[in-house]
Amino acid sequence: MNITRAANVMLTDPSHARLEYAPEFDRGSAYINGTFCSIDEASVPITDGGFMQADAAYDVVSVSKGLFFRLEDHLERFENACKKFYLRSPYDKNETTEILNKLVTLAGTREAYVWWAVTRGPTPANRTDPNSYNNRFYAFAVPYRFIASDEQRERGLDLLVSKRYVRIPPDSVDPTAKNFHWMDLKLSLFEAGEQGREWTVLCDAHGNLTEGPGVNIFFIKSGKLFTPDSGCLEGITRKTTLELAAELGMPVHVKPVTADELRAADEAFLTSTAGGIMPINSVDGIILGGENGPGALTTKLHNLYWSRRWDGWLGTRVNYGR
Ligand SMILES: Cc1ncc(COP(=O)(O)O)c(C=O)c1O
The missing domain is CATH 3.30.470.10 (Aminotransferase class 4, branched-chain amino acid transferase, N-terminal domain)
Known part of the structure; x- marks a missing residue:
């Protein structure tokens, strides 16, 4: 596919x-x-x-x-x-x-x-x-402009787990309330650029994955889907992905997850309103699943996301008044 x-x-x-x-x-x-x-x-x-x-x-x-x-x-x-x-x-x-x-x-x-x-x-x-x-x-x-183009989603993004920046802690600014505290996220993109990577994900002070600039993070290991349970925005695309995965019969784990688990994953992807489901090719230079390109389950979720939306699922027609 x-x-x-x-x-x-x-x-x-x-x-x-x-x-x-x-x-x-x-x-x-x-x-x-x-x-x-x-x-x-x-x-x-x-x-x-x-x-x-x-x-x-x-x-x-x-x-x-x-x-x-x-x-x-x-x-x-x-x-x-x-x-x-x-x-x-x-x-x-x-x-x-x-x-x-x-x-x-x-x-x-x-x-x-x-x-x-x-x-x-x-x-x-x-x-x-x-x-x-x-x-x-x-x-x-x-x-609408995708934050990851068709070409990028087709080959998968090369992701960096930021080593320099820790996501602003929930005790400082509640990440579930969508806010303007983006400096850590933005600076991590400069860190990624210096290393030839395209996007980032940040950890919390305990080394658990949180989120990236405008995105939630997911990975798949042995057919099971994982995403952090805290330290991140409760993304609407994240919620959608969890629903679609359940529909596909994938076991879903919303729990603390580490960068090591992400690097050892078979597949991974980012989610955002600004780009839907965006496959990851590599994490810190490690090609996920040992093969370049999006994994099969990620591709399935990606395509299902758009076909459902275009079928009108959970859609509200814009009232253009014409
Ligand atoms: C920090 C952060 N995390 C995650 C997301 C993804 O959320 P959603 O799927 O609702 O766009 C966003 C969206 O802009 C964001 O700013």
């Missing part, structure tokens, strides 16, 4: 083709301070705590073939993140859904990456009182 060239399908299949849009929305649309605008015009107030101090919660949902995927799950996760960070969104779930629909409609795309956030807001006169801030809502939609 070959990896489905999902990016190519999105670009070439008429049922994924872009709808009409005004030229200013070519690169995407945004919603800033109650107003819709093109992504090129969008800006944030320079004193916003989200910009200055990573003081924000956010979420990302994708659209493919004109369908939001698991929108309710994303809205729910976002609401929980706001609660954990004492942030109040000015919009409830229905109002947020309306804004996200309008953004995708303005961009006229059936393949979209849709981002939204609530930040602490611009610095008030009494900046030492966290309750005196006016929390702000921002959002944008851009045409």
